Amino acid sequence: MNKPLTYVLTALMAGLVLMLGAPAASAHGGAIKLEVTGDGADNVNVLVxxxxxxxPVTxxxxxTLTATSTDGRSFGPVPLRSAPEGQNLYHSAEPLPSGEWQVKVTATEPGKAHATVKVKAGDIAASPVAATGPAPDQAKAAATSAAADDEGAMGMPLKIxxxxxxxxxxxxxxxxxxxxxxASARR
Incomplete structure (x- = not known):
């Protein structure tokens, strides 16, 4: 076999071995996204x-969270604290007073991001609808998460x-x- 062809095939095989032998990097980093929602009572949930x-950002x-009410009151800045419900879920350190608020969350670490949403804070009343199923935002988030998981699960076998x-x-x-x-050498 001629030398240039041998070198090309050797490099191709080495590249394939490296690709098959090394698992895909799962390192994260870069820009983060903040999903801010009211919890239906007097707090704010932030999914990062x-x-x-x-x-999830681990x-x-x-x-920090700052808020301005529709009647001109201001609230914050209040730091966000990790919530016991999940590793990338955060709550404000203090409850939001009753009323309608324009809430702004600003993150500086592990990346810079901000999000602004309208939230209504106050006491929640038990309702049969709320007790029987997830909120529309939760159902949408669950569906999006399931679709992303399916895409990732199908993508890896296809790549392999x-x-x-x-x-x-x-x-x-x-x-x-x-x-x-x-064969040509035998002739």
């Missing part, structure tokens, strides 16, 4: 994810299949060229 892949968040097919084609080409060179 990475913009690029939608995965690093410590440094963020494509890599395996390319590797098989490279091996077949290498064997074919080796057989052809061996």
């Amino acid at each position: 994810t990475y913009k690029k892949d939608g995965h 690093e410590i968040l440094d963020a 299949g494509i890599i395996a097919l390319v590797a098989l084609l490279a091996i077949a080409a290498w064997l074919g060229l080796a057989w052809r060179n061996r």
